[in-house]
Amino acid sequence: MTQGRPLLNRRLTEFGTTIFAEMSALAARTGSINLGQGFPDTDGPEEIREAAVRALREGKGNQYPPGPGVPELRTAIAEHQQRFHGLVYDPDAEVLVTAGATEAIAAALLALVEPGDEVIALEPYYDSYAACVAMAGGTRVPVTLRPHGGAYGLDLDELRAAVTPRTRLILLNTPHNPTGTVLTREELAAVAALACERDLLVVTDEVYEHLVFEGEHLPLASFPGMRERTVTISSAGKTFSFTGWKVGWITASPELVTAVRSAKQYLTYVSAGPLQYAVADALRLPDTYFDALRADLRTKRDLLSDGLAAAGFGVYRPAGTYFVTTDIRPLGGGDDGFAFCRALPGRCGVVAIPNAVFYDHREEGAPFVRFAFCKRVEVLADAVARLGALTR
Structure with a gap:
């Protein structure tokens, strides 16, 4: 004391x-x-691990990489978003590389949330969400996913009722950890309509985007009116089984990327230089x-x-x-x-x-x-x- x-x-x-x-x-x-x-x-994949070794030996990324991420990775992220989701992003203005999705979430909330702002999150939620909202000075407002008929579902009426004049953004996770729920097209359309109606930002954690067994993963940014108000987050750890590399990213409008980068640059500034080149190769692996x-x-x-x-x-x-x-x-x-x-x-x-x-x-x-x-x-x-x- x-x-x-x-x-x-x-x-x-x-x-x-x-x-x-x-x-x-x-x-x-x-x-x-x-x-x-x-x-x-x-x-x-061994070929991706070898790509990291090759980058190390060739001196790629051993010194500070560019703050937004190496151009090769930002380009690969933009290509990935178009290839799998039909979303077009400018790799120079609309992509930001982070130290895993955890830093992306922290930077987004620190950048976009003022003290006293309310942040809606689907409960149960990944534990860092609560800590990041707290560090930003926000107030978390949980909307509970409840089990029914062998799966967890989102009560859209409860979500709508949770929005108040103090609500700043919705923190959305789909596919959802820990319940394994994949939000449906109808549920996401309702979230999008609510965000547009109430002028809310949405931060979406989509790190499990390639781990869908039933249904389909639909990025919220692909819904009408959401491209300019959504910060989409993903990472290499879950998709490529290199969780210790901590290479993540956001895709968003230039204005949102600029805001998030303003916070991110004072967290890690940059990270995982050589690994970024390897992740660029990983994102281009065949179907x-x-x-x-x-x-x-x-x-x-x-x-x-x-x-x-x-x-x-x-x-x-x-x-x-x-x-x-x-x-x-x-x-x-x-x-x-x-x-x-x-x-x-x-x-x-x-x-x-x-x-x-x-x-x-x-x-x-x-x-x-x-x-x-x-x-x-x-x-x-x-x-x-x-x-x-x-x-x-």
Whole structure:
């Protein structure tokens, strides 16, 4: 304590050590299979890894790269948006490279949110959203996705009711972590209409854009009136299984990119110089790569989902991402996801994440637990066998 004040900024006092750090440490301590944190246990394409090595050896990006990102990557991002989504962006004025999607979210909120502004986010939400809103001085307003008929859905009336004169922007995530929901064309059209009607900005986290198993991923920026009011965020980590590279990006109008860059330049300024060249190559991989990625993860989704159902969980089979949400109540041990996850390693040697950490309304997420299936098939099969102990 100094001057009678706590050391930590009061905006961050509610945020302690992340649940991911706690559960990963628990996995290491107990020798459990870690299906908590969402990172693959194999690297991405060898040719992309070699592209990074080649860039290092050729001296590409070893010194500060350009603030907006290397031109080769910005061009590849623009090409990707047109190739997969039909969206045309100027790589020089409408693309910004960031230190992963997490920095992109932070920079966007720091740039666009004033103290007192309200930010609507779909609950449950990725944990950095709340911290970034807090650091920007905003007020988060959760709109809860609720389970129904084996999936999570967005209540459009609840979303509309959440908008007030103080609402600045909607922070949207689809495909959605942790529920695996992929918002439909009708839902996105309603969000777009609301944003236009109430003159709202929208920041969209689309890092799982290529991990869709049912339905289709539709960028909100492709809807009428949204091109000029949407900051679209994605990254290389989830699509190419190089989560440690932390190469992300935004695409938006020149005015929005300029605003976000104004904040981003004082966060990392630049990062991952040589890796940016490799990610440029990755974005140009043939369709067969993206198709194989989806097929592989669909197989793993079904393996883990079927195993969880057999172990007695209520299972919400995801339409996208590489996470599956489960309901622990059918197992008969109560509805405390925190207690369940902390006991699970001792019971059967598997680690998961309690969904309640992703909620403002903790009671809404209390009985739900998230498992990651971005692991090798043999690891998932072992986890399924271990989870079978819950029914014995």
